[in-house]
Amino acid sequence: MSDRLGRSICAQGRGLCSLVGGLLLAGIAMATPAAENSPIFLVEIPEAQVSATNQTTINLGSTRIKLIVIYVLRPEADRIDYGQIYPKVNGAAASRTSEVRPGARGKIVRIMLGSRAGFELLPGNNAIDISATDSQGHQYEGRFNLHAPAGVCLGSRSKTLEFPALMDLVRAGVSSERLIRLVLDCGLNFQPAPDMDQKLQDAGASAKLITAIHDPTSPELAEYTSPAVRLEQLLTLLRSGIPEDTIIADVEDHGVSFALTPEAEQQIRGAGGTGALIRTIRFMSGGGTSSKALNALEIIDLLKGGVESNRIFALVQQHGVNFRLDVATEQKLREAGANEKLMMAIRAAAQQYERTH
Numbered sequence: 001m002s003d004r005l006g007r008s009i010c011a012q013g014r015g016l017c018s019l020v021g022g023l024l025l026a027g028i029a030m031a032t033p034a035a036e037n038s039p040i041f042l043v044e045i046p047e048a049q050v051s052a053t054n055q056t057t058i059n060l061g062s063t064r065i066k067l068i069v070i071y072v073l074r075p076e077a078d079r080i081d082y083g084q085i086y087p088k089v090n091g092a093a094a095s096r097t098s099e100v101r102p103g104a105r106g107k108i109v110r111i112m113l114g115s116r117a118g119f120e121l122l123p124g125n126n127a128i129d130i131s132a133t134d135s136q137g138h139q140y141e142g143r144f145n146l147h148a149p150a151g152v153c154l155g156s157r158s159k160t161l162e163f164p165a166l167m168d169l170v171r172a173g174v175s176s177e178r179l180i181r182l183v184l185d186c187g188l189n190f191q192p193a194p195d196m197d198q199k200l201q202d203a204g205a206s207a208k209l210i211t212a213i214h215d216p217t218s219p220e221l222a223e224y225t226s227p228a229v230r231l232e233q234l235l236t237l238l239r240s241g242i243p244e245d246t247i248i249a250d251v252e253d254h255g256v257s258f259a260l261t262p263e264a265e266q267q268i269r270g271a272g273g274t275g276a277l278i279r280t281i282r283f284m285s286g287g288g289t290s291s292k293a294l295n296a297l298e299i300i301d302l303l304k305g306g307v308e309s310n311r312i313f314a315l316v317q318q319h320g321v322n323f324r325l326d327v328a329t330e331q332k333l334r335e336a337g338a339n340e341k342l343m344m345a346i347r348a349a350a351q352q353y354e355r356t357h
Helices: 003-012 013-021 161-172 175-187 192-201 206-212 219-224 233-238 244-254 262-269 275-287 296-304 309-319 327-336 340-356
Strands: 041-045 050-053 058-060 067-073 084-088 096-104 106-112 124-133 139-148
Touching: 041 139, 058 262, 067 139, 084 262, 106 296, 161 175, 161 192, 175 206, 175 309, 192 206, 206 219, 233 244, 233 262, 262 275, 296 309, 296 327, 327 340
Parallel strands: 058 139
Antiparallel strands: 041 050, 041 067, 067 106, 084 124, 096 106, 124 139
């Protein structure tokens, strides 16, 4: 399951975190909050109707947020110079996209997202960090985790990652782990090339990010692979008040690890799941696709039927394919909507099929 949900579970109660340990929810290493936020910080998100709060994890309905407001409260704020307040967005220093003003309760930091390339909310978890040092050398730290809807890529569920957008994020200083997760979750709409690699490296891209761009199935990236959703995790998410649309998108992305028996369906409905979630689980648990190796027509049907490329990618990895990938078949797959990440997986599976047949 993805980090965008796991951190939300942790916010509901630390005991629940044991259900989603390790890398259950993409980018979790980057998303881990400070051990204890300083009480001098509050966050406000006007466009999402989120009033000033010290809540460390907030679920948003959209990535299209343009303003984040952080309050630095008195009396500590009076001892902190304006130049000693440092905001970050997903690990990238945001001082040049922010302004600090005086306010009734202390100081106000306004982070203007979208005012510079690379500074925007991304799918999944977004870490908004704030640190400040007062005149006596005392340092204050805070982190707010903002969860944008699952299954989206830069504002559109069908839009894969473009090279200029990736370059902007690298230049902005977004952490390598966050970018790798974005590449694996969203896929690419460009064919990697040596000149692109050089541009990314010159901008500060890590070797592992370059690997993710060229070979998302590499064993080196196993730590970033999200497992399928388990029944107990699904029930916990529903009972924790996570929006069902978010859960559905995560199931579409990663599948489920359980069969939808009448008993399981009853448990899901009892926890608040609706028919839409049940239908999605039924398809992803095998009710809508065969467990054998996939043929080209099945993949094309899945693509045209609106199934997320990430889910088809997982099916190809799990079951393989039973066809040879010629030029005409590749063209049909791409016309149906297969992105580069999915084509890499199909190509590898087709080569395996050729070696054994």
